Amino acid sequence: MVRTRVVIKYLGYILLFNALFLFIAALISLFQRESSLNALLFSAAMCAALGTFPYLFVEKVEELRFHEGLAISVLGWLLTCIMGMMPYYIWGGEFTLTNAFFESVSGFTTTGASILTDVEALPMGLLFWRSSTSFIGGVGIILFVLLVLPEKKGVQSSFYRAEVSDLSKMSFRTRSRHIVRIIVTVYFTLIITETILLKLLGMSFFDAVCHSLSTIATSGFSTRNQSIAAFNNARIEMVITLFMLLSSMHFGLIYATMTGKKHNIFTSRPSRMYMILVATGILLIAFQLFHEARYNLGDSFRYAAFQVVSLTSTTGLVTADTSLWPLFSIVVLIYFSFQCGMVGSTAGGIKFDRIYLFFHSVSKQLKLILHPNGIYTVKMDKRTIEHELELQIMVFIILYFFTFFVTALLLSLMGLDGVTAFSASFATLGNVGPGYGDVSSFGNYAAMPVAAKYLLSANMLLGRLEIMNIFALFMMSRRK
Amino acid sequence: MIRSLQIKLVLSLSLLVVMLLVAAVMSMMEFRNMGDSVKGVLNNNFSSIEAAKRMMDALEREDSGLLLWIIGDREEGAQTIHSSQAIIRSALRDAEKNITETDEPRHISDITEGYDAYHASVLTILEEASPPAEAKETYDNETRLLFFRAKLAVNALLMLNQEQMYHQSEIIQERSRRAMMPAFISLVAAVLFALLLFYFIRIYFFRPVKQLTESIRDYYPEKGRLDGGIVTRDEFKQLEEEMNNLISRLLWRRDNHKE
Known part of the structure; x- marks a missing residue:
């Protein structure tokens, strides 16, 4: 049984967290004397008022039930996206109600798909809010709330169970209550380091902060119409490529590497395989680009590396129009848009670990056909994967492709061409951002029909919440 | 709080x-x-x-x-x-x-x-x-x-x-x-605020009133304490406690009267 007042109370906490960032964005607008000040200030006041209200009434909770944690997690994301669109909608410009919702969902789910044709026309306050939505969504608003929650451990663990996948927990190798701190420590360390490096390489402080938030959260929102291509600086691209790659790896392994632990990104087998695969993708594309004389050797590697890492990490920042690249390169990039980063990172999509385990499960099943009485197990980093988790992965992959096809089908019914429909579907479900056709690297989602924008927003949320949680919530409400 | x-x-x-x-x-x-x-x-x-x-x-x-x-x-x-x-x-x-x-x-x-x-x-x-x-x-x-x-x-x-x-x-x-x-x-x-307020009033005002009314209706002296099932620590809890004090005093007077 879900206690509604308890769910409302924690949704209030989430609103208060959003209000904090809206106030910071309003301060930026105030100093810059921008037209977005009123919109940001008003949204912050609304969030703060609605967030404080349940706090006044609902008493402290000793324990949170799993179903309540799940409901708070899913509804929290939805509410955050709805409240997050408020400053955009009040400010106006290109933001209609649908566009504002799409941009908000895209930010919080770290997809980075935009409806803006002129990003540079946005005031700095709104640009900061746009980057903040990615920052909040990067590790998940629930995890941030967990960090500052004044509640008991019973409450925290329910949230934790609802928000972090079982597969992700495996590589942390520590107690659950430390995991949130590890994730947040790695998150902040990466953001601060990247900001400093980008500033040193010539970006303005504001651009450096916004792009760092965007990179580490793997959202892909830029302050420029031409994304990173606008800077045309190979050193900036190298730094961003490195940090996009790091952000797509398990934060527990990054923390272990930072603290000199044995089990780190270089010793973990899936992590090594992931890096090898990314390197192979870069080599294949760079070779083709150079072979077809699209760029010189250096530029071939430069552009291939940036685009491959950007797509596999589901960041979506761009430095080249990949829709003009040869077909083989496009196919390789599409593979990375499906595979995406590792579990325990800020990346979206199926995740490499699942694909890794999927193939090991397939191999196990084949062995069982040959030797029906044999005992075979699937292992990841010397840890045996339970049969239930194996099944969960299979179900996830099936649901992922099912959602992908259904969305693509509905988009084509809405009159979109095949390439746009399919690529928009995988680009939003995987929280990647750019696709092909009308939504290619330098394109955007502005021209999509209104219904398509809502459908893709739902797709982004499904992708960010890893599908299962939303389906579980539906099952829960049906059982009632 | x-x-x-x-x-x-x-x-x-x-x-x-x-x-x-x-x-x-x-x-x-x-x-x-x-x-x-x-x-x-x-x-x-x-x-x-x-x-x-x-x-x-x-x-x-x-x-x-x-x-x-x-x-x-x-x-x-x-x-x-x-x-x-x-x-x-x-x-x-x-x-x-x-x-x-x-x-x-x-x-x-x-x-x-x-x-x-x-x-x-x-x-x-x-x-x-x-x-x-x-x-x-x-x-x-x-x-x-x-x-x-x-x-x-x-x-x-x-x-x-x-x-x-x-x-x-x-x-x-x-x-x-x-x-x-x-x-x-x-x-x-x-409108949202009003709905929420109505919800909280229902939970924190009407429900305790109903609970207390029902517990008074079902009360008989052999039960000892009146249990209104109030979990909050607000005025309704105070009311429940005061009612129990009253019951204790009345029971004490009744017992002393008998003697």
Whole structure:
């Protein structure tokens, strides 16, 4: 049984967290004397008022039930996206109600798909809010709330169970209550380091902060119409490529590497395989680009590396129009848009670990056909994967492709061409951002029909919440 | 944690008041900005447009005056030319005083230059006092072209200010939307707030009242304490405790009376 007042109370906490960032964005607008000040200030006041209200009434909770944690997690994301669109909608410009919702969902789910044709026309306050939505969504608003929650451990663990996948927990190798701190420590360390490096390489402080938030959260929102291509600086691209790659790896392994632990990104087998695969993708594309004389050797590697890492990490920042690249390169990039980063990172999509385990499960099943009485197990980093988790992965992959096809089908019914429909579907479900056709690297989602924008927003949320949680919530409400 | 229901209610209603106040202030500020923009459009672009139209009329009248002069009505023609010149100079001064756009000084300078050339040509015809056929030839070959050049320059100023006025009207339209938005969102938030408040009143006011009523109805002295099932630590908990105190006192009196 879900206690509604308890769910409302924690949704209030989430609103208060959003209000904090809206106030910071309003301060930026105030100093810059921008037209977005009123919109940001008003949204912050609304969030703060609605967030404080349940706090006044609902008493402290000793324990949170799993179903309540799940409901708070899913509804929290939805509410955050709805409240997050408020400053955009009040400010106006290109933001209609649908566009504002799409941009908000895209930010919080770290997809980075935009409806803006002129990003540079946005005031700095709104640009900061746009980057903040990615920052909040990067590790998940629930995890941030967990960090500052004044509640008991019973409450925290329910949230934790609802928000972090079982597969992700495996590589942390520590107690659950430390995991949130590890994730947040790695998150902040990466953001601060990247900001400093980008500033040193010539970006303005504001651009450096916004792009760092965007990179580490793997959202892909830029302050420029031409994304990173606008800077045309190979050193900036190298730094961003490195940090996009790091952000797509398990934060527990990054923390272990930072603290000199044995089990780190270089010793973990899936992590090594992931890096090898990314390197192979870069080599294949760079070779083709150079072979077809699209760029010189250096530029071939430069552009291939940036685009491959950007797509596999589901960041979506761009430095080249990949829709003009040869077909083989496009196919390789599409593979990375499906595979995406590792579990325990800020990346979206199926995740490499699942694909890794999927193939090991397939191999196990084949062995069982040959030797029906044999005992075979699937292992990841010397840890045996339970049969239930194996099944969960299979179900996830099936649901992922099912959602992908259904969305693509509905988009084509809405009159979109095949390439746009399919690529928009995988680009939003995987929280990647750019696709092909009308939504290619330098394109955007502005021209999509209104219904398509809502459908893709739902797709982004499904992708960010890893599908299962939303389906579980539906099952829960049906059982009632 | 606030325990008193009275304080909880007062604070939550204060939140609603603050929210509505913020919305009202924001709307007022946006409306004031909108008013300033309208005033700006009237003061800046509209005055320039008026000046350009006056120049255009006067320029055409001067040209008509010249044609009158050429066909023989020299007195009226000369008079029209001089009065028109005064109007154009005055309109030019107005336009110079009211420069608001980046390109405006260039356009005014073009008009001044074009008009000076045209007027000089007109004066040449007047001074030479040639026969109509000769004057008409000079007009056709030189003055008319200078007239069109001056007219084009005035037209460019007119267009610039009209475009800016259109642009400003779009900004004002956007501002009016922004002014309405806080009110609209506050309305939605107030409805949400009211629903939440109703929900909390039901949970924290009506439910305890019902629970206490039911527990009093089902109470019999052998039960000992009255259990209203109140879990909060607010006024209802106090009421439950006081009721139990009352029951204890009554039971004590009854027992002592028996003895």
